[in-house]
Amino acid sequence: MRRDSVRLGVLAVVAMLAAACGDAGKPVDPAPIGSVQPPQPAHVGGADPSKGGGGTADTSCDPKASLSPNGVGLTGFSAASTMGKIKQRGKLVAGVDQTNFLFGFRNPTTGNLEGFDIDMVKQVAKAIFGSDEGRVQYRAIPSSQRENVLKDHQVDIVVRTFSITCDRKKRLGFSSVYYVAGQRILVDGNSQVKQLSDLSGKRVCATATSTSLTKIATDPSKPVPVSVDNWSDCLVMLQQGQVDAVSTDDVILAGMAAQDPTLKIVGDRFTEENYGIAVPIENDDMVRYVNAVLEGVRNGPWQASYKQWLGSRLPEASPPQATYQ
Template sequence: MLAFVALLAASCGSPGKPMDPAPVSNAAWPQPAHVGGPDSSAGGGADTSCNPLASLSPSSTNVPDSSTMGDIKRRGKLIAGVDQTTYLFGFRNPTSGNLEGFDIDMVNEIARAIFGSPEGHVQFRAITSGQREEVLEKHQVDIVVRTFSITCARKKNVQFSSVYYKAGQRILVTKESKATKLADLSGKKICAAKKSTSAAKIATDPAKPVAITVDNWSDCLVMLQQGQVDAVSTDDTILAGMAAQDPTLQVVGGQFTEENYGIGVPKDNEDMVRFVNAVLDNVRNGGAWQDSYRRWVEPSLGAASPPSPVYQ
């Protein structure tokens, strides 16, 4: 009994001096993988040794057995390198799980010309901006349709179709920012994708902004939202998709570069280039280009017409 009383008294005693709580501080936002610095040679935009926009003249949309297109038809799949992170151009619909966007529509038109219908005949391969040339050089894909700007440096390694879309580099900032041009971002961090012509422009601009490079444009969006960079700069098409996803952001200033998108093809597949150019002629003239543009791009960037092709 005495032991029980002693135990009861002990349990009712003073709890002792409280412990100090652990110090609380703001945790740093995690950064995406493979964050890098400037690359003044990215994209090869400074090379003027050719007419970058001149492509091989179109053939027809027939598919000869002894051709690159015939090989693709026997395989049963067109393998296309695309983006899955750029809203409006190449992104995965969170509801259906399907890849959608303007670039995806272009892939489907090429598949339609080969197979009669794209359904079940396209194998999409999601690639980063920096992988576009590599997958073509290694013949890991048949085409790359991924906001791929045509440059003379790139044409030394891969083939390009005629221009199917014209874009221009601009700036994305928060609505609180006072910046409207690159000169306003001197010494500030600007995000761009690795090996892109946008990264090269930032790295060589006289205002001397600080270029931060990442694998995907979606990484730039997250870094801007988290305050890790002061702006994102790339083609207005890509920035429009970012602004559409986040109403606290806005695209500012005019275009300060001209970016001409082409469909990439392995260097030795000239017959595929001519075939793709024939498909693009039909896309421009038959209304498919305008239908896709109205669906994906016009609400953000206004009305436009397909660019005229230039052939060698």
């Protein structure tokens, strides 16, 4: 009897399920879906005065003047020097970009870091280790961390489209200028924007703590600054229509335009950005040594690197002459 009861109970459940499947009833309307906004990159913000932006208004020094390399040899440095300690360690630790096409980016085919800035790092390593330019430990860092990794001695040098300013020189040591860039504007190919003043009230992207963001935030035309961690984030936001323009150094914009031919660079340069190799502020010997390396770079390797990475996208250029204190 008990077994029959169980069988009847199972049959009753099956019958109920069959009845439910046979009578679907009125379909339930799904929840209404509005317009879906594409996700934004992490840490999107505006101008943050507490973070600074390169201190472009500070004119208390000649930002281009660096320590003289006179008397500095590329070999024969002491074991107690900054270079000697790096050589004993066996690796030069360099803070670089891996998202800036043409200057510092990871080749998707080989996985190697390449670009104009990477070539500068290799020249310093080549001098320290006797032609072995491969003795580099690269540390990919966002723009906002360029100062911190030096202050915390996590890297020996930062070579990352780093503009020299008087404000930054109060906290870091800088080499002589190895590249001169200028801020311009990147917009959609159909945009009518010609200059920064055309972007009044419009969202313009730059990286946090950059001199570019400072210029956007303080321009009389009052564009709306949008800050991100990396320049690649700006490119994505422009492609998705989340900002109206990207404004930064022309060499960075040239890399973005090369990646996306539907975009265009407009307007003349409205700033001068002098790139330097940065080191911890107490390492004067390293500043002088890097300047000695750059003296040699200006006599051949600079032009070869420029031709490889930038020659087909920017006008002809020559290495900037060094200024020493």
